[in-house]
Every structure is written in structure tokens, then in C-alpha cells.
Amino acid sequence: MSFRRTNRLLSLLSDDNYERLRPHLSHVVFDYKKSLYEASRPIEHVYFPVDGVASLVITTSDGSSAEVGTIGNEGMVGLPICLGDHDAPSAAYVQVPGTALQMDARVFRDELERNRPLNLVMLRYAHAFFNQVAQSAACAHLHRVEQRCCRWLLMTRDRMPSGDFLLTHEFLGMMLGVRRTTVTDVMGSLQKAGLIRYRRGHVSILDQEALRSRACECYDISRLEFDRLLGDSPLAPRTDKKHRLVGEVG
Secondary structure, eight states: OOOSSOOHHHHTSOHHHHHHHGGGOEEEEEOTTOEEEOTTSOOOEEEEEEEEEEEEEEEOTTSOEEEEEEEOTTSOBOHHHHTTOSOOSSEEEEEEEEEEEEEEHHHHHHHHHHOHHHHHHHHHHHHHHHHHHHHHHHHHHHSOHHHHHHHHHHHHHHTSSSSEEEOOHHHHHHHHTSOHHHHHHHHHHHHHTTSEEEETTEEEESOHHHHHHHSOTHHHHHHHHHHHHTSOOTTSOOOOOOOOOTTOOO
16 A cells, blocks of 8 residues: 655655654544544654644633644644653644554654754744744734635645545634634635535535635745745755555555
8 A cells, every 4th residue: 555645744854764764654544533632641642644634722721722723744743742842732633534644752752863854854844833823823813714714725625635625614613713604604605606615514626726816825825935944955855755654565
């Protein structure tokens, strides 16, 4: 079995550096709402999504929750491990089903200490992820709900193997910071315009370019920032190969 799409961070590693990780990586299914780690609890595994989307969520003392970041095949779940920590005030769980590569957090931490190119890639990703979170915070204050919704739809599409995926009202409302009734109105408007088809939590992107024209500038800014920080370098040459796990063929 080989992956049709690989994780961007792993694709930045040379074959030799990837081979150091490969025996410790295992394929896992990202089921909807699967818990990846809990707030203020030790992070036991890190995940490199192949497709699907994970969400970082902060829950307050009254039980209210807010989504503060999303992670797809451009990144990894478990970033605190890269920064010398072992837990976080946020929880992480799957919002859009898919697949990922899983690795024991302790083994990954050990590899970071002796694998300089891996450490460099992860630090660049940490910078890119911080910039994305900052851009999203500004976006929430400055742009209309429809613009922000188009941005999130495009970001999710970029992380998936096709333009058809699960994206619930609950998740969109959490990402946009609005009520589900507002999500219904916005998605209904986009569907009426022929940009998407939305039914029972399933989205089909029908006109990606038109969707992009309605999105705010934040979509392109974040995408270009990831390209800037996660491009080729002498220490992290990009291979874009379909890395295979131990025992895989094809």
C-alpha cells in the first residue's frame, strides 16, 4: 500500500532523514471527532495528517469551546513536543475524517534532538502555524462571515484528496465564531450561487475559482507564507516522493 498524498513536512526531509523516522510511523484512520490529545494531559503521540483536518480547541470553565487552529497535511498535531513541552492548554481532535501517520511522542522528541534537518523543518512549521493563527485572529475581526467561510472551505479543500468531504455546521460555526443559523444562511447562499453543494454535513466544491474570488485575502496570505517557510533549503531538500512505511509495497 502507498499513500496517494503524503504529508508536506515529511516530504521536506531527505530520504536518509525520512528513513530514520519510517520504522516508527504507523498508519492510522482519522475518524470524525477522534481525540488526539486532551488539554493539560501528556501528549502521547504526534500525528502527520495525510488527509483530513484536526482542530485545536480551547474549552473554558463554563464548557464553552472555541476552535483556535486547524491542521492538515501541511503540518503536524503535537507541536508542543517540538517546543520542549509535553502538554498544552488546548485539546486536539479530528474534525474532517481522513488518515494520518502516527508516532510515539517520546521517540519523536529524541529524533528532534539528534536530527537537525527534522528540527529545522519543525521550527519553520511552528513559525508558519503561528502566523496562520495570527492571520485568523485578524481575519475574524476584519472580514465578513461569507469571506471567512470561503477561506475555510478552500483551506479544507487544499488538505483533501477531492472536493467532496465532511464539514459539519458545528465545525464551521466553531471555526467562524458564529451560530449554526448563520452557517446555514451563508452555506445556503454559496449553494444558490452554484459554488458548492452542501447536504447533511457533506460539502462538494463545484467552482473553486469562484469560491476563491469571494474569499478574503487571508487565504492567499497564509498559503504563500507556508510556501515561503516550507520551501527548499540545503538542510531540508524537498523530495515530494510518496514515502512508504515498513512492510508496504507498491
